Amino acid sequence: MSRHDGLTLTGISKAYGDIQALSDVNLDVAPGEVVAVTGPSGAGKSTLCKCIAGLERPDGGGISLGGREIAGDPPGKRGIAFLFESYALYPHKTVFENAASPLRVPGRSSSLSGAELADRIGRELDKLAIGHLADRLPSELSGGQKQRAALARALVQDSAAITMLDEPISHLDAKLRHRLRGEIKRELMARDAPAIWVTPDGLEALSVGDRVAVLIGGKIAQFGTPREIWENPASVDVARLIGDPPMNLLSARLRENDGQVTAELDDGMRLLLPPESVERLVAAAGKESLPDGAVTIGVKPRDIRIIRLEDIDVMTSEVVSLEPFGKHSLVTLSLGQSVVRAKTRDDMGVKAGERVGLSFAGSITFFEAKTGNRIVTGWEEQGGETERRAVPAL
Amino acid sequence: MATVDFNRIWKRYGDVEAVRDVSLNCPQGEMLALLGPSGCGKSSILKMVAGVEEVSEGEITFDGKPVSHLQPGARNITMVFEDYALYPHMTAAENIAFPLKVRGVPKREAAKRIEGLIEMLALGDARDQRVSGLSGGAQQRISIGRALVRDPELVLFDEPLSHLDGDQKVQLRSEIKRLQQTANLTSILVTHDQSEAIAMADRVAVMNNGVLQQVGSPHDLYETPGNLFVANFIGEPPMNLYEVTIQQTGERVILQHGGLAIDFDAGLLSGAVSALTSNTATIGIRPEDVMVMTGHGTAQATHGNAAAWVKARVDYIEPRGDSDVLTLKTDAGAVVVAEVDGPSEFAIGDAAEISVAAGKVHFFSTETGNALGRMGGAA
Numbered sequence: 001m002s003r004h005d006g007l008t009l010t011g012i013s014k015a016y017g018d019i020q021a022l023s024d025v026n027l028d029v030a031p032g033e034v035v036a037v038t039g040p041s042g043a044g045k046s047t048l049c050k051c052i053a054g055l056e057r058p059d060g061g062g063i064s065l066g067g068r069e070i071a072g073d074p075p076g077k078r079g080i081a082f083l084f085e086s087y088a089l090y091p092h093k094t095v096f097e098n099a100a101s102p103l104r105v106p107g108r109s110s111s112l113s114g115a116e117l118a119d120r121i122g123r124e125l126d127k128l129a130i131g132h133l134a135d136r137l138p139s140e141l142s143g144g145q146k147q148r149a150a151l152a153r154a155l156v157q158d159s160a161a162i163t164m165l166d167e168p169i170s171h172l173d174a175k176l177r178h179r180l181r182g183e184i185k186r187e188l189m190a191r192d193a194p195a196i197w198v199t200p201d202g203l204e205a206l207s208v209g210d211r212v213a214v215l216i217g218g219k220i221a222q223f224g225t226p227r228e229i230w231e232n233p234a235s236v237d238v239a240r241l242i243g244d245p246p247m248n249l250l251s252a253r254l255r256e257n258d259g260q261v262t263a264e265l266d267d268g269m270r271l272l273l274p275p276e277s278v279e280r281l282v283a284a285a286g287k288e289s290l291p292d293g294a295v296t297i298g299v300k301p302r303d304i305r306i307i308r309l310e311d312i313d314v315m316t317s318e319v320v321s322l323e324p325f326g327k328h329s330l331v332t333l334s335l336g337q338s339v340v341r342a343k344t345r346d347d348m349g350v351k352a353g354e355r356v357g358l359s360f361a362g363s364i365t366f367f368e369a370k371t372g373n374r375i376v377t378g379w380e381e382q383g384g385e386t387e388r389r390a391v392p393a394l
Numbered sequence: 395m396a397t398v399d400f401n402r403i404w405k406r407y408g409d410v411e412a413v414r415d416v417s418l419n420c421p422q423g424e425m426l427a428l429l430g431p432s433g434c435g436k437s438s439i440l441k442m443v444a445g446v447e448e449v450s451e452g453e454i455t456f457d458g459k460p461v462s463h464l465q466p467g468a469r470n471i472t473m474v475f476e477d478y479a480l481y482p483h484m485t486a487a488e489n490i491a492f493p494l495k496v497r498g499v500p501k502r503e504a505a506k507r508i509e510g511l512i513e514m515l516a517l518g519d520a521r522d523q524r525v526s527g528l529s530g531g532a533q534q535r536i537s538i539g540r541a542l543v544r545d546p547e548l549v550l551f552d553e554p555l556s557h558l559d560g561d562q563k564v565q566l567r568s569e570i571k572r573l574q575q576t577a578n579l580t581s582i583l584v585t586h587d588q589s590e591a592i593a594m595a596d597r598v599a600v601m602n603n604g605v606l607q608q609v610g611s612p613h614d615l616y617e618t619p620g621n622l623f624v625a626n627f628i629g630e631p632p633m634n635l636y637e638v639t640i641q642q643t644g645e646r647v648i649l650q651h652g653g654l655a656i657d658f659d660a661g662l663l664s665g666a667v668s669a670l671t672s673n674t675a676t677i678g679i680r681p682e683d684v685m686v687m688t689g690h691g692t693a694q695a696t697h698g699n700a701a702a703w704v705k706a707r708v709d710y711i712e713p714r715g716d717s718d719v720l721t722l723k724t725d726a727g728a729v730v731v732a733e734v735d736g737p738s739e740f741a742i743g744d745a746a747e748i749s750v751a752a753g754k755v756h757f758f759s760t761e762t763g764n765a766l767g768r769m770g771g772a773a
Contacts, residue, residue: 041559173432174587178630182712182721201560207712207719226713227737243715245564302716321568321575323593326616326629327682327733330593332568341564343716352575 005067006030006194007052007162012061014047014218021047022058022218029162029194034185036197036209038241044218045198046085049166052196053082065161081160085167085198087150089138096121096134099152124152127183129176147171155187163188163195170199181208202241206230214238233365236372239298245330247298248340251369254281254293263297269336271297272315277364284376285366296372298365304342306331306350307357314357319350333358395580396456396547397422398443403452405438405604412438414604415452420582420597425574427583427595430627435604440550440584445469456547469548472541476553478533480540482526486517489525490539497544511539514573531562538570542577549581555590567593588628592616600624622763625678625756631719631731633678637760640673649677649755653726657702662752662770670766676758683754684732686720690745699770703747706730708740722746 012025022044029035037045050056052063054075063071070078081102089098099121103112112120125131128148138146151168168184169177185208188195197208205212206226214221214229222234233239239247252263252271261278263271285293307314320332320339329347333340335358342358350356365377398420405413413435420426428436441447443454445466453460461469472493480489490511494504512521515535520528525536534554541549554570555563571594574581585591591598592612599609600623608620619625625633636651640663647663649656656677663670690705709729710721718736723729730748740746752770759766 174589174630175431175627175632182710185712186710203560203714206715226715230713230715230737240561244560246561300716321571323568323571324612324616325589325592326612327680330564330568332572341568352572 005064006033007196008062008064009048009052010062010064012048012051012058012063014044014051014056014058020218022051025061025215025218025220027213027220027223029196031192031194032189033210034188034195034197034208036199036205036212037215038199038202038205038212039215039221040241041200043215045200045215046166047218048215049082049164049196049198052162052164053080054078079159079161081154081157081163083150083154083165083168087138087146089146089150089153091138094135094137095125095130095141095149095152098138098149099124099156102153102157120156120158121152124156127187128152128180144172144176151184155184158191160193162193163191164198165196166198167200168197169204170201177204184208202246203244206242214241231363232374232377233298234374236296236298236367239365239367243300245301245341245343247300247365248304249367250297250299250335250338250340252295252297254295263295265336265338267336267338269315269338272313272359273297273364274360274362277360277366281366281376294369295375296367296369298367298377299340299360300363301330301341301343303360303362303364304333304340304344305359305361306333306342306344306346306348307359308348309355309357311357314359317356317358319352319354319356321352322347322350395422395578397458398426398548398580398582399455399458400439401453401455403439403442403454404450405435405442405447406450412604413442413450416601416604416606418599418606418609420580422580423578424596425571425579425581425583425594427585427591427598428601429585429588429591429598430601430607431586433603434601436584436586436601437552438604439601440552440582443548443582444471444473444550470544470546471548471550472544472546473550473552474534474537474541474554476556478525478530478537478557480525480533480537483524485522485524486520486528486532486536486539487512487522489536490543493540493544507543508539511543514577515539515569529562530558531566534558534566535569538573542579547580549579551581551583551585551594553585553587554583555585555587563590570594588630592628600627602627618765619678619756620765622676622678622758625758625765629680631681631733633680633756634684634731635676635678635758636728637674637676640670640675651677652728654704654724654728655726656704656750656755658700658752658769659698662699670757674760675766676760676763678756678758679730679750679754681719681731681733682717683750684722684730685749685751686722686732686734686740687747687749688740688744690747699752701749701752703749706746706748708742708744708746711738711740711742713737720746722748724748 007029009025009027012022014022039045051058103117125134130145130148169180199205211225212229213223216237222238230242252265254261254263263273317333317335320334323330328343328345331342331347363377366375368375400416400418403416428439430436442449449462454462487508490508517535520532525533583595597611598615600607602623608624615628638649638651641648642660645660647658647660704724706722706724708720709723712719713736716736717733718738720732720740753768755769757766
């Protein structure tokens, strides 16, 4: 394939009866790039893969791969290495034979000799820690082992026009998942073909994608680098999917008193916001539109500080629970009738039930209450470009 | 609720020893987690407590009374399963009520307990809905309600969060912890996922190959892992581990691993490393304890208790939002994993220099795997 052409999707739509599974999906994946597609279940992730693979026919839109329109090609002609979420292993073939099957397609002259083939398959199985299971049948494997056998079958296709992995490591235990995601990503990076990695886990998407496409309700909600997605989520729905744990989201009303902009939760709790974040909001939204503006305030867990109650300018809170992870603690805290999570290196030895002070530091993200779309965040300074958007309903 | 003790228990399946000489204590009101990879013996222990499998040797006691001979039904234990095991056609309230109904508890008393649990578990909205339509998190809360309604001696949680996705998992684990503390439950949690064990349990027992490796608070396991297995198992990304030879020359001590030389002030070696008897050891450094400076030659002079800076290159970056996990290769070819605040400015191929504070270097015996202490007097 041409070095300069990866995969390009233009305006892909697909409906099943009344259900619009995909609406106007535009996506491009460069050669050697890994694009992670993430979203909640039912967002259309697998449908998108099936459209690219030719297993579903889109209602409209174009699919170009390697500089050629492939929407009319039968699946077998597209040269796609595809890991199905359902594995689709041959039940009567061993793990080795399953993995080797795409390299043994009748009529296609494989360039690998028997020994080379055995070596290639063996290396992949070893990498996925199932080398010792090469002679087993799928029925003799656990769910996680089946998933890795199917993954091996997708990854040994070194010269595929595109590699698509639909939830490749979701059924592995946490340890193995963390190790393998880096190894698989590196294998894909070394290739000259585009790759798509589908996962419902937003954090996995950040860690494996050169760019991340967030698919919600069949639409691309945001498409950008991991950094862009993490720093500037386009909407409340995107913010909910990203982070460990995700951003705290608080429904609030902005009020202006004597030139001071303050925020109040639905239960009347006053939020103390860092002045710079409010200035940024005012700059982005325009001050005249602020009174009684309903917003959703997003605060990353690491930007919540736990402080002593006697300190001035604190919000009062009660510790709900403490999870001591060693390098950081995750503290769940009440804030009025809401609950927020703080991720902190210093939990000050607080205990459940204790009353403490809270403050917000760093970047606050403001979303429009009605649409959930982002108005502004505190990150633009670091990102370089200041973003200004008109917000009609604030 | 009872205090539960395991006194030197064994489980044998034919020639296979699934649990070997394990002694553990779970005081009244605490949650004890059994954590380990699949096949470590944690599930066998759970089955022996529940009474669905016999103890091969040793004794389990509740408040000092042996229970190993008792039928499962006579132990007053309840279990929360990973797949909820609810009756799908019944409402939330009916599911919670079920254990009382089959025991013929008077209606008024039953209603009082059920309503109390519905409130405690925030299931008000789900109360009269069929469970089949509810989220996984709500279903698991209902199954916890059903477990608690008959006032058990002990609650067993078997991978209770496995079927939930990210956000629901984080939410439910802090709810279970709160519930465990406020209701003063004695409970045992079985999981392969360290984050669940650390988030919920008061103490964690790490198992491997049927043998208890270490039991302690999450803080203890993280700060002072008792052996190499625990050091490698607890923490994500895992600790960097290197087999080193220890060379002392005048004022310097050098920990040599292949071409990688970690060079400290000699005075730092004594400190907490008490049991060092040979000139070889395995050292462990947590990724977040690796200090990383961008560029070569830009690092400041080494701080007194840290190692001399070592040149390296960024080989791979894994962004995790709050942090970036860097895989670095030293000029000598050693691989070092570092976790830095994210999003960082590092890119693959970048030059960097790395170091570590002496107090952050854990020493283990290469032969036995047992911990020897930390360098630099951080006792």
